[in-house]
Structures are given as structure tokens and as C-alpha cells.
Amino acid sequence: MNFDSRKFVVLTLFVLVGVIYSVRLFYMQIIDESWTLRAQEIAEKRKFITPPRGIVYDRFGQKIVTNKTYYNLMMVEDNIKNLDTNALAKLLGWTPQQVKDRFREIKEGEGSYFNKSTGKRTSNYQSIRPYAFVKELTIDEMTTIAPHLENFPGFYEEITSMRSYPYATAANILGYVTEVNQEEVDADAFYRSGDNIGRTGIERFYEKDLRGRKGVHYIVTSALNNAIEPYANGKYDTIARQGPALKLGVDIELQAYGEKLMQNKRGCIVAIEPKTGEILTMVSAPTFDPNLFVGKRNISINYPKLYKDSSLPLFPRPLQAEYPPGSVFKLLQSLIALQEGAITEETGFPCTKSIIGCHNHPMATDLRKAVQYSCNPYFYYTTRKIIQKGRKKGIYADAEAGLNVWAKYMESFGLGKKFETDITGLRGGLIPNSKYYDKWYGNHRWAFSTIYSISIGQGEVKVTPLHMANIAATIANKGWYITPHFVKSIGGKGPYPEYQKVHKTMVDRAHFIPIIEGMRRVVNEAGGTGSRARMKDIIVCGKTGTVQNPQGEDHSVFIAFAPMDNPKIAIAVYVENAGWGGSWAAPIARLMIEKYLKRKVTDPVKEKTIMDANLMNVKKKADKYTTRGR
């Protein structure tokens, strides 16, 4: 037999393997990048130097967010010799089991990475690499541990920096910092596991500024993790740069004072400088000490506690609590009515309690008085005149057109939408337009008579306290506002330009004069509903509101600005379940205004009464009010 043809089998085998190997090499070396990344992971270590985060100052240059030195207790498993678990546990104040658990936790947590090609967590734990055994030890803790560390070879200390809040206030404004999660690491190449990121508030919004620039040292490392040499002689190394300092418009002392006034109460205070739109104060009560949220250990203990707290300290009321505006809305109805020509300053309406409830007050013979007395039927008529103005034939079509005109006005005041600003977690509130009611009642199935409760700021209308403060600021400015924002300057440069843009309302300047006069009377004249906000030497213009609340007692609301002629502060105060607007909100606003303008308070009795008041447990629903919106 001749077996010569079998040489082709052998040749085919050779060529086949050669081709397969070439294709595989082509794939591995040129197409597939994962091995290049793996090689970098193995050999080219980048040592990142994380700078301390940027410092935050208040409007007067007080440091309100700084950095504090902390220590990590590091360990390298290969250097650990004869570990006395009990002694280490005693030193750390742990149980021996916790020490053992921690070793395991490191291997499963920090000592593993998410392998994208397999979609599984894969161990890359190396016993020659340093891992943080205990993170975020305070200086005090470290001073007790450090002298004993020589008994534990393989353990050593490493300095880190974390946030510190010297004023222990403004937690809802500043936000807090936590470790990044996996999605954030994947989304932004800046972060590596274990890095910190701003989670809420200013820390979150200005994260890209505050985090600064990491320094990178490229080194070639050996299999024993020893640095062999700086990569390319340090040509590509960069220096870490701390993020620029932020200067906020917030007055931290006013903020602290506001939080003190609001202690044992639910509610909020928002104060704005009308000319700049800078937020002076934003109190959310109850609140918490931001230092509780420094470091992983503190957060893991305190976050669940605060989260479960029934008084909702984590709920950012000024931004997210959408209340009906109540009687404060009457100011806007008046302005729109004047602009639309629906009424004049001198128009009077009878106080017809059969249509809509009211309290007893002298007859509102003109607009100023109507504001002063907060007469519900007056504004019922006024709003009806705006909406049913006869723009279209037929009551329904007319209401549709009228409501949409009205909604446009409201939106020009910034209502019904989120401010585009440096505040995270904002809500937009609600200004209903025709589409909204069409959905509820059907097209041309509703008219003003259906929706009249919006005229006194009840019903479907919803605004946040921040909107309310902005209404006060807009009236103080007589028709324009700058979007409320926190940051005054970033690293010496001004705020982002969008926070300097003037927004004009659709109401002419002249129409604000009678409204402001009305607001002056609310506080300063007999029969005004906000007399508790009165001061001898400063003319405060305000408006009370009482927000009905199906869950319990009405919320007490007051907005104001002062001084009347040259407004420096516009303020909105909410006290939940505290009754009518003049009762609690007005005196709080008064104290805040005085504190801000004079830096001291001249009415210690009022101050003490308010600070001592505990309104936390007033939840019981009172007898139904016959009067609304005082």
C-alpha cells in the first residue's frame, strides 16, 4: 500500500494550527483590548494622590465646610506575623470574631473586582498588597492604637482627610460625602473604588469643582508589588490639586439661628437676598448635625436612624414639600388682575361668605385693604375676573383661555417648574392649566366655578417653600427675580452666569406698588393678619397664609421682605400644624429679619417663647375652620 497521501494530513495539521494560532494572536493582540488592560492592571500601577476636597465659606467668609485629618489602619497580610487576634480585637474594641470577619470581608470586598467580560466579581486579592483594615479612625482613636502597633507587624497607619462642619448646621444645604458605588466608578473614570463623592446638596452639585484634580504617579511594579521605577521617569506624573474654594451666599449665623428657632417644630425657613437671588438661609426642620454623616462608619450608624425617624429629618422640606400656597397666592392674583385690567387698585368686592368662607373683618373697599384683611370672597371675584374675562364665546371655552393666560403669568413668577439652579432634589410644584383640568373633567366640561379654590391658593395649586421665598423676592424687586442659588463664587470667580440672569415677570412694575402697600398694612396696621412680624424701626412687608392640610392642623405660613424701601431680605416661613399664618410663622420671620439686618435680636421674650415652643406633636385635626386663608 502507498501511504504517501498521508503527508497531506500532517501538512494540513501544521498549517491549520499555524493559522488558528495566528488568528488567535491577531484577536488577542490587536482586537481584544482586555488583555492590555489586564497587563496595565498587573504591571503599571498608577498611584493616585487624592487631594482634600475644596473648602466652603459662607457669605461673610466663615469656613463652614473644612477637612479634618483621619487615619486608616492598613495591613499587608504577608507582613503579618503571629497575629494575636484577641489582642488586636481588644485594641480595636472589637470581638475576636469581628477581626476574623473583617479579614474575610476584605478578601471578598476590596480584594475583588467586577470582571466585565464574565460579569462576575472576581478576586484579585493579593497578600502582598496593602488594604485598609479599619477606615476613618479619628486622631484620638489613633493615638490610643498607635503605640501598640509595633506588637502587630503588618499593620500600619495612613493619613486621610474627611469633611468637617465647624458650625454643625446647614446639613440640608451642604449635603454629605460618601464612598462611590460601582455605577459611579463605571460612569466616570475619575473615581476608583473607595473614593468619595458628594452625595447630596452642594457637595453633589459642585462635585466636579470640589473634588479637585488627582495627582497620578505612574510606576512599574513587580510581581511582589514593589515599585521598580517611576514609569518613563515620571514624565506623565501629575500633581494633586485641591478643588477651588466655594463661597456661598448663605449667612451661616442666620442659618444656625433659624435652626434654633425651628427646633422642636416641623417646617422650614427660606430667605433670599432679592437683588442677587442668593439664598441666605434655608432651614429644614427638624434637621441634623452634618457631622453625623462624616465617614462610612458614622453614616452606616446614623443614616438608618434618621431615615426611620418619623419626623423625617432627611426630608428636604424647602425643596420638596409641595404645599398649597394658601393666602399668599392672593398677592399674585392681585398682580395678574391689575396687569390684565380685570380690576383696578380701587375696585371693591363685598365679603360674600356664602360663596367662600371668610373671617370677620372690615369691608375691603379697595385692593390694599383686601390684601390687608386677606378677604377670601374678594379674591374669588378677582380671580374670576381674570379667568372668565370673556376672551372667548361660551363659558367653558372662556375659562380654558383664561386659565391658560393665568398659568402663563404664574410661570413668569417661576412657579410650576423647577428652578434651574445649583440645588439638587428640587421639585417643581404645580400650576394647573387647561390640559390639567381636561384630564380630570374632560374638554369643556369645567369653568371657573369648578376650579375656584385656586383663587385663594388652595386646591390643585402646589408650590415649594423655595418658590414662596422667591415670590417675596420678586415682589420686593417689583417684578423681577434672579433664580435662587447658593454659590456666590467659585475659586474667586463669580457664580455660573445662568445664576446672574434677570427673569422678568409679565406684570408691570407700577402694579406692585399697591400690593406692597397692602403687605405693609398686613404687618404694620391694625386689622392686619401679620402684626406679630411688626418691628419699631424696620418696615416689614408681609403676607400670612394658612395652608389647609388633610392630615392635621393647618400649616402656618408667612412671607415677607424688609426693609420696605430697600429690600435686603425676602423670607418665607412654614411651620407645620401650627395654626394660622400670623401665629408662629410671622414672629419667626420677624426674628430672622431682625437678626439678619441688625445682627442681633431686640425681642428676647419673643425669641424665648418661640425657641421653647414644641409643636412636634400637634397633629390632631382641629374643628373644621369656617374661615380660610387669613
Next chain:
Amino acid sequence: MRREESISKIIDWPLFIVFILFLLMGIANVYSAAFDPDHPNIFDFSQKYGKQILWVAFSCFLGFLVMLIDASIYRKFAIPIYIFCLILLVVVLFMPAVNGAHAWLGFGSMGIQPAEFAKIGTSIALGSYLSRLNLNQQNVSTVLVANLLIVVPMALILLQPDAGTFVVFTSFLFVMYREGVTYDPLILKLVNVIPGVKFKSTWVGSHFIPILFVVIFLSLVTLLMSNNVITFSWFPGIVIPGFFGVILSLFLLAVVSYFILRWMSSRRDKNRVTLIVLIGFLLCAGISSTVNFGFQGLAKHQKDRIELFLGLREDPDGEDYNRNRAMAAVGSGGLKGKGYKNASVASVESNHVPESETDFIFCPFAEEWGFIGSFTLIAMFMFMLVRIITIAERQKSRFNRIYAYCCAMILFYHFAINIGMDIGFAPVIGIPLPFFSYGGSSMMSFSIMMFILLRLDSQRNQMLM
């Protein structure tokens, strides 16, 4: 002097030049892979590169001697050479173990590995036996004796133990296959026991060896790839599971080889080629699927054991350390590589790839020279292997042809397994890459093997058997 001239005229220059190129590339590569900045001189004989140069020089000296000796002595002294090799393999078992294996025969500080030389001895013995005039390939005793010649040194090598060289010895089965000595007679004996069955030959029996190789190779590739997914950085969104990648590759390979084979074959054979490629593809795909789904169906502890053996564990820093580092070194080479002496993963000072100057010598090479370099290397090996087969087929003497086939197959095994384990296609078995890996024994044995081949070829017209 007349004789030397005649040698220089009839020596096979293409093979000789590739061989010399390999020796030079090998030295340059060891110089990079074992570089010590304190001893930058390549001729520093305290260093591995200096020693490697000594080994190469000594091998060339031995080769020169081989070229002087008349080629007929190998056939004449085939049995003594073979028995001498076996004696060395027995003696080495009584030597102290180095790294857990009794593989080294020490002469003072120097040592050789008899297993490396046993490959040459066995090649000569096999050639001598299979080239007898009255050899009947269909005889059961022929099959048994030929197998015995291989199995005895294999058994001794397994006792050392040296799994790598053990596996390499199966390459002789291909040589037997080429010569028509297959397991067919044994299979016929079994099959023809059944009443009414009277086969003269079975297809499976005749082609048992290459089929087995393809089955094993394909199974390994399937197993190693089935845990992977293939993605393309330049075309995100496409994710191919490893198993389908294997099937897809097989299909593309079938299509390409179909057109090449049709183009090469005569008109008469065209239909046959179509059938062979189709059946081949279906069989390969079948084997691959069987292995893949069979593996998925295994119990967990069985799976674990196989994965452990193949180094498949999801454990880049533990069980799978060597392979993972090796593949990272090769894969990070890119198109042009990181430059000579610039490897970062497989460099000696970083030491991420263990044994980067011996078993994993391909890693620094592929990392430093990239795809251009590694493809060139593969192409050169292909050229060498095909050239040896060409030489083998032009021999008039069957002994010469068998010996040449032995050389080709041994080189092929070393090449396929050594590079295969660096690219994730073969389990991690420690065997050297011919002419590249640092080490005296393998350098000498491969060089002598090549020189004997060149010498035999130079005298091909003088020997008729």
C-alpha cells in the same frame, strides 16, 4: 576537504538558514528575558544569556562533528543508541530530585536532561525498525513492537515525572501513521470477532491518530473558550459566547479550506473535497458541541477538577496565575509590541510571568515584538515544519524519511503546546520552545536533531533504503 565542499553544496540551505535565524533570535530573546542591568554584557557567562551563547556554540560544535560523521552510522547503531538512552533514563531516576522531578543527570554543576536526548534515540530506533525490508504494516506484531519502542521511554519519563516530554512522545504515533502503522490491525482483530463481519481495514482504525489529535485539540479549545465571551472594542454591543465563537471559527475555516482545497485539487477530486470538508466540519462542530454541552452537564466537582486541570478557574491570582499573566503579556503586545527589552509584564525584573526565560519564553517575545513579531515567529515555524516534510518526502531511504517526520512532529508538538499555553489554547505543561527557551539540554538536543537531519539529507543520494 572534498567532502566538506560537497556538503556545503548539497546542504538544504532554506532549512539551515531558518535554523540559524532561530538560534540568533533565541539568544537575543533570552538576553531580553533574563536581562540583569548589573551584567549588561551579553557575553557575561555568569548570566543566563552568556550561558545560552555557550550552549549554542557547543551545540554548533556538536553539529559540526555530526556533519563530519557518515550518516549511515545512525541506522547501524540504532539499537545501541536507543538502549543507551533507556539506560540514562533509568539512571536519572536515582538522581536527587530537582523541583520535584528526577530529570537531571548531573555532571558537577552542569546537568543534562536525558529525556531530551531520548527523543532522538527513539526517533532513530523507530526509523530503524519501520524501515526494515520485510515490514508488514498490517501485522499485529509490527504495531505492538513499534508501540513498545515508544511506550518504554514514555513510562520511564513519566516516572521522573515529566508530563510535558511524556506528551511529546505521542508525536511518534503520527510518524507511524504516515508509515501506515496504525491501530487498524488491533481494531480489526476486535471487530472481526463478531460473526459475519470480515473487514480488511476500517477507516477509523487507519486514521485513528489524527482523528484523536483533532478531537483532543478541539475539545481543549472548546473547553478553554466556553467560559469566555468574545467582544470587540471597535464594535461594541456584539458579544459572542465562547462556544459559538469556536463554531463560527470552524465554519469560516471550513469555507476557506474548501476554496483552497478545490483550487488545489484536480477536477476529478473536486466532489470528494466538497464531501470531505463538509463531513469534517460537521464532525468538528459535533465534537465541539458534545464537549461543550457534555461539560456543562457534568456535576460540579467533576467540572471543578477539569477546570483546575485546564487552569480555567476564575482565579487570576491563584490557580490561574501563570496563564493569566502569560496571556496578559502576550495580549498587551499590540501590533508593534512594546519594543525590545521593554516588556512590562514578562520582564525579568517585574517577574509577573514566571519562568519567562524557559517555558514562557514566548511571552516576552510576543510582548516586545507584538503581532508582527509573533506572527513572523509562527510563520517561520510553519516554514520550517513544511520544509522538513518536503525534505522527508524527497528521501529515497525510508529511514531518512521516518527520522525527518519524527523531527517535524517533535518540533510541532513543542511549538503547538508551548505557544498554545500562552494564548489560552493548551493547558499549562512545562515544555520548552525549540531554539528559544533557555536551557542546555533542549538546545543541544534540538540542534543535534536538526544537524542529523541535515546530514542525512545531504547524503540522501548515497543511501537507497
